[in-house]
Amino acid sequence: MGKILVFAEHTNGKLKRSSQELLQAAAASGNTVVAVAFGSHAGDVTAALGHNGASEVHVVKDASLDAYNPEAFTANIAAIIGKVQPTIILASASSTGKDLFPRVAARLGVGVASDCTTLTISGDNVTAVKPMYSGKCFATVNFENSAVKIVLMRANQLPVAAADTSKTANVVEHAAAAADLKTLIKEIVKGASEKLDLTEANIVVSGGRGLKEAANFKILNDLADVLGATVGASRAVVDAGWVGHGMQVGQTGKTVAPTLYIAVGISGAIQHLAGMSGSKVIVAINSDANAPIFQKATYGIVGDALDIVPKLTEEFKKALHH
Ligand SMILES: Cc1cc2nc3c(=O)[nH]c(=O)nc-3n(C[C@H](O)[C@H](O)[C@H](O)COP(=O)(O)OP(=O)(O)OC[C@H]3O[C@@H](n4cnc5c(N)ncnc54)[C@H](O)[C@@H]3O)c2cc1C
Incomplete structure (x- = not known):
């Protein structure tokens, strides 16, 4: 040994x-x-x-x-x-x-x-x-x-x-070893979120283009607050400037493997799946019953995310805070 x-x-x-x-x-x-x-x-x-x-x-x-x-x-x-x-x-x-x-x-x-x-x-x-x-x-x-x-x-x-x-x-x-420094960090600017980093989070709620506009990420933030989750995103909405790149899940973003991953309005492109398919339980909410994300999902909800997510938030509030 x-x-x-x-x-x-x-x-x-x-x-x-x-x-x-x-x-x-x-x-x-x-x-x-x-x-x-x-x-x-x-x-x-x-x-x-x-x-x-x-x-x-x-x-x-x-x-x-x-x-x-x-x-x-x-x-x-x-x-x-x-x-x-x-x-x-x-x-x-x-x-x-x-x-x-x-x-x-x-x-x-x-x-x-x-x-x-x-x-x-x-x-x-x-x-x-x-x-x-x-x-x-x-x-x-x-x-x-x-x-x-x-x-x-x-x-x-x-x-x-x-x-x-x-x-x-x-x-x-030990005392610090001598190092030939070629770079020096001058300042670290924290992101707005105080939540757990995506890669460490036990629950991740991610939003995609199906949310229609940046302001609608509010319903994901509300759901995440109730669940103690961290919010992620697809590349499409990062590229659109709705949220920062630090929130991107996928091949060119972060790899996450939480206990619960809720994909909201995300189609399930291979590059997105690459970053989250190791999640233990995947819940997909999508208005298109044929969206590829449903092939990876443990549970699927077909419908309008803008209608379903606030209802889920209310139900989780009742279930978790009583
Ligand atoms: C080299 C390369 C690297 C990439 N890396 C990444 C990466 O790291 N991460 C990543 O995510 N993508 C990545 N992509 C992009 C990827 O191919 C997809 O384009 C992207 O994931 C699509 O994002 P989306 O699912 O949000 O959007 P879309 O594909 O447009 O899907 C939107 C979904 O929302 C659904 N929808 C619409 N309205 C509603 C509604 N009201 N309620 C519920 N659902 C609704 C639609 O049915 C659809 O399924 C990469 C692509 C390339 C080429």
Whole structure:
């Protein structure tokens, strides 16, 4: 048995569910689980890392690592990998993971499997499955001649059990490694939404051109508020300028795999399906009974979204708040 290094992502010290998934999968494999966390709030996440299966946690509590910087993160993770000597590295296929780990893999001369949806760990061996060609087929990835195997998993693909608060981890602090910075983040401008990021959300309500106009996204926002959901969109309405690109689900947008995905006035083009067909339950609302989205939907409602969505909101309000 070897060591699995899990790159822990957190928001101001709150561990992301996607990292919890990785830690618990690593712990279930019987390997030693080591976690690494960066940023000035990294100290706040060490307890949660222990509760979820890490026996050792490496932190670099440096403000220069609060926001993702390719050169700084690569230098620091490479330094930790040198100390920990893991056989497997697990990270989320987030925008950070997908930028950082190909750099790390190139530096170490090892393999990386990105955007994976299934993970099997057996001793030092790891097999992952990843969708290809917008989900039209799946590739099974094994590693050969790779001293370290790096797997980047999509969020919401692995089960999460309640964390065991009796478990703790040894914490090792490091000073930030020197990095030859070629870019510098000057400012981060937050989007308007305070809701959970689409890729982390448990429920997503998405709107398409069937909503007729931008103002009608209000009925989706109302439904999302009642359900505690995050609002997404098809590319057609993003291109039309109704909503920002950060809300786009699909091949050229975000990949989501929530427990519940409600597609409102979305036809179900292959490029949209590529971003949401991993959802556990899909509900489609569309006025055209032959819309392709119904072929993927668990439940379908044929009718006018502008009429149906407010009614659903009212019914959910009654059902959930009594
Ligand atoms: C390279 C490439 C990448 C792409 N990437 C993406 C991507 O990442 N994400 C993405 O979404 N698309 C992507 N697309 C675009 C994709 O092909 C579709 O054009 C887009 O998804 C269509 O958006 P839509 O379903 O909102 O609109 P439409 O296809 O116009 O569908 C609107 C739907 O609303 C229904 N409708 C109309 N009125 C009502 C009503 N009153 N109530 C209920 N339903 C109603 C209609 O029956 C129809 O099914 C990409 C395309 C290309 C070529």
